[in-house]
Amino acid sequence: MNPRKFFGELRRRNVYRVAVAYAVVAWLLIQIATQVFPFFEIPNWAVRLVVLLLIIGFPVALILAWAFELTPEGLKRTETADAEHLPTRSRTRTWIYVVVITGAISIGVFYFGRYRSSKQSESTELPAKSIAVLPFENLSRDPDNAYFADGIQEEILTRLAKIADLKVISRTSTQRYQSKPGNLSEIAKQLGVANILEGSVQKAADQVRVNVQLINALTDAHLWAETYDRKLTDIFAAETEIAKTIAETLQANLSGKEKSAITARPTENSEAHDLYLRGRYFFGKRTVNDFKRAIDYFNQAIAKDPNYAPAYAGLADSYVLLPEYSGQRADESLPKARWAANKALELDSNLAEA
Known part of the structure; x- marks a missing residue:
């Protein structure tokens, strides 16, 4: 076949248009896969599978474009379709619709990607193994027991600070925040941490109740919560258990020396x-x-x-x-x-x- 006639035939059978449209749609699908799949925790191999299928589908689409044409009556072989002279206006209109829809979806994916990237950069700026212990609320009937709530908060913070793999904000920095603040995300950004520990203490005679909850401040997800009812003589064990659980939840590595440090009992009195x-x-x-x-x-x-x-x-x-x-x-x-x-x-x- 004459090369000029061959390329003319490609144009007449809309193979060029199909190739361009396929490339645009394939690019769009790849963008959707790379941006949206991680959001739903779909594994990376699924993205690679989408790319592979699109590559394999390209020559198939060109062959189908050569052999068939879409008409108002359905899919027909190209020779038949040519005989009926499909109006150019209908083809042009269809082409415009494809371009507009593809462009709109592309813009949506672009802005979704930017939004997701900003969220990811925001979270990656804050170390995952970082924590601030906010002031504990005093739930005791006697307001003079505020010293005890403050003390338990400080001792838990001190135990956490002995873990080198954790970034722990000092008590001086956290004291200006109330025990149950509203905007944890903003506080976390100000302190440079990803996680917040909130708590309350209720002391009566020789009994004490400690409520704690560990929150991922970026997602507002509750990672862990527990209530400890202890005698005053056993308060160190509760503090140790809290520190250990936080370290495990945040996947912080503890050396043998650090394990001994956070389980220490400074006094038996x-x-x-x-x-x-x-x-x-x-x-x-x-x-x-x-x-x-x-x-x-x-x-x-x-x-x-x-x-x-x-x-x-x-x-x-x-x-x-x-x-x-x-x-x-x-x-x-x-x-x-x-x-x-x-x-x-x-x-x-x-x-x-x-």
């Missing part, structure tokens, strides 16, 4: 522990009188348990900051701070607070 928590509570208020009250409580805790390392660390912290807030000479309190810090490290060389 529940009275000393209670006095220590009161000391930390007043220490956090940052006033001269509150520093003095904190020092008094830390000394009482040490009197109950002379081997209570965190109490010595709290005493050292109070003596260090007292001159800054009171205006008294530093040489009066710094020797006491140095002695308390050395004692804390003597009792526990791995104590972060010291």
